[in-house]
Every structure is written in structure tokens, then in C-alpha cells.
Amino acid sequence: MKIFIKFDFTQICTRVIDEKLEELGIKYRMLNFGEIEFLEDVPSDKLKAFDLILREYGIEKIENQKVILVQKIKDTIIEMVLNTDDTVNVKSSVYLSEKLGHSYGYLSNVFSEVTYTSIENFIILQRIEHAKSLMINTDLSLTEIAFRLQYSSVAHLSTQFKNTTGITPTTFQRIIAKRRALSDNKN
Template identity: 40%
Template sequence: MSVLFIKNMVCNRCIMVVQSEMDKLGLAVEHIKLGEVTLEKEPTARERTALEGALVPLGFQLIDDKKSRIIEQIKNVIIELVHHQDNDAKTNLSDVLSEKLHHDYNYLSNLFSEVESTTIEKYFIAQKIEKVKELLVYDELSLSEIAFRLNYSSVAYLSNQFKKVTGLTPSHFKQINEEKRKPLDQV
């Protein structure tokens, strides 16, 4: 068994693309999840080179060093939390990261800040704001429903954070976004 860590593998479509490339190369995948592929056996040097050659043009990259793997794992846990789970329970991000990555949060936080030149908290907020944008564009939920879904304590707090990050209020963002799109019959 062999575990490979892959940079920029952040969505379900990415998983499908990587799985497809693994299949094309005849690499037997035991398990695949965001940023990580478990193979049934260690790839040969030739297979690894072929895999890198297939993944790089698609925007992915094999990660070899320990620090980069941990950073990618932190990002993947946050992306999973924000974009791929219904956040029913209020969870402490530091506890989730420590539990999933089996490292002290202070170590994770310092490493992330050192390598990424931003904090885990700022990265988490940026991901949440991107999710808010997505939900505003879909226009299926009210702002209070979005705030609840993303575990904001209030609509006001969400709105203030959104404006701080984007420079726009959520309603102004929604209005601008609607103006950018045209109905298909008017294109």
C-alpha cells in the first residue's frame, strides 16, 4: 500500500479526473479523497514519472515533502468542512484540524503561517466567503439561511465579514452578479 498526496485536488471533479488518470496508467487505487490517493502498491519510478506527467498539465502536483503535505491536508480539511459538509454542529476548527491531522494546533498554525504567509483562520474565512458567494449566486437560500448553514452567529456578522473581505455587501454582490449575467435569449 502507498499513499500519494496531490496538490490542488480540492473538489469531487478533481477526484474523478485523478481517478481517470490513475486508471489510464493502470495504477490500482484502493481509496481516493481530497488531496490523497491510496494505491494498492508502491508505484515504480517509471509509473511515478508517468503519473506526474499526466497530472501536471491538469493542474495537479505530487507532493513529496512533509511540510507541503501537511499544508495541503490543512487546506483539504478546511475545504471539506466549508464546501462539502452540512455544518450542522458548531465545531472548533483548531480541534478538527488537530484531531484529523494528529498534530498540535499550534504546530499546524505556525507551519501554515510560515509557508502560506497567511493564517489558518484567514484561509478558513476566505473559503467561507467563497461559499457565501456561491450560495448568493444560486439564490436558493436567504442570507439568514446562509449564515445558519455556515455557522455564523448572526446575519450581521456574516455581512460584516463579507464586506471586510470583498469590499461589498452581500446584497450589492448579488446585484452586481445579476447584472453581469444575461439571459440566454439576450446573448
């Protein structure tokens, strides 16, 4: 038997961090996702223990300010892509600038300097990943997915999908359908 699971990485990470800080007896508060304020001086041995525990889960503390900003940009883009139902169709540059309090030019330069790719490419990758997730986990049509992800047309979604994955969305849907059929036949 095979089941499909949807992950909320934000919730998982927040829960792990909450549990581990509680276990270590460290007083804190969550400011934003990925941003914690310690409410007291934390001994270095507890900080080291916390770092080691987080690494076991693939989570690490960021200390470089540019890397921190890039992570905030990525988190904001993911939030923007996942919550397209709730947002008015606003340019991503305006959305990022308003959310992060920096000019888009500055955000773009820092992002490119740290990641060696552009914000636009990262947005496309996230939108395509979300489109794939919607194709796998919902019965939405390509038109509905294109609309939900704020593409101007299905053709635009299809072009970006093929440029990113190497196959068309329709081919991807056929592959998923065949895998499901094979999986159903095994059960």
C-alpha cells in the same frame, strides 16, 4: 444562452487520477482525498508519465511533508465549510486538531510558515467564497446563509464579506441580479 455549472473538484480530481492510473496499469488505492498508496513498486518511467499527465490537469505530486500537511489542512477546512449542515457548531481549531491528529498550535505554525497567512484568514476566505456561491446558486436569504455558515449574525457575515471582497453582500446580490437580467435580455 448561458448556464451556470457547479463543480465538485474533489470528484473531478479523483476521477482523473483513477482514469490515469488505470491507463498506466498502476495498482493503487485511494486513502483520502489527495492521498494514494501504490500497491506495488512502480517503475520510475511510469511515475514520470503519471506526473506529466497530472500536470496537464493542474494536479501535482507533493513531496515536502509540511506542504502535504498544509494541503490536508486546506482540504479539511474546505470540507468543514462546505459541510456546515452536517457538523455541530464546533470551533474550527478543535475540528482541525481532531481531524488531523495534531495540536492546533502546531497546525497553525506549519500553515503560516508555508502559506504566509493564517488558518483563520483561509477559513474566512473559504466561508466568503461559499457564501458567494450560495448567493449565486440558491435563493437563500442572507440570514439563512449566515446561519448555514455558522456566523453569529448577518452583521458578522456582512462585515467579513465586505472586508474580504470590498463590497457588501447586498451589493454583490444586486450585481448578480443585474448580470442575470442582462443575460436574460440577450437570450
